[in-house]
Amino acid sequence: DTAVSQTPKYLVTQMGNDKSIKCEQNLGHDTMYWYKQDSKKFLKIMFSYNNKELIINETVPNRFSPKSPDKAHLNLHINSLELGDSAVYFCASTSQYARDSYTFGSGTRLTVV
């Protein structure tokens, strides 16, 4: 059973479209994240939710909107997609008070054409 699952794995779309990426974890974690990995492989945190509350919101365009319907899910909606949004997006989860590693999903490769 996949611990952190993301869908879709690949997403190719045109500029200006709106798309969503979904993430689910079955680890019982209470904190979830979205990271963006650019073409240079740099990992940048975007958002973090703890028990459905936004706790980290880095400098990310307003076109990106996370939504956490419950603590096992964190979705990422992107409006008006731009070429520069092309990247791999990783979801991750952890327990708030555990001094532990994060568990990552396998990533969603978004290509905007």
Added chain:
Amino acid sequence: AQSVAQPEDQVNVAEGNPLTVKCTYSVSGNPYLFWYVQYPNRGLQFLLKYITGDNLVKGSYGFEAEFNKSQTSFHLKKPSALVSDSALYFCAVRVFNDMRFGAGTRLTVKP
């Protein structure tokens, strides 16, 4: 805010030789430090962590890392590299619910 630096973009070693991937950190208070590995088209996999205790920590696949408080370093090491160790390695530091990653080091092990 916490940060980590990986000074080498690329490390090349011959199979069977020891390898070191460098990491230095900057954090207020006690650091929680991690190493992750990323294989092509895959997510990040946890290798090892330092929270407290012995400065030498052992992890998956024969990797180990040495925490050095005076040098604020947490270098990843392996006594004998394998070709299959070739991948992208990330050092990370966690403060409460916020984990920040280094820029990554690409390790290439040649036969």
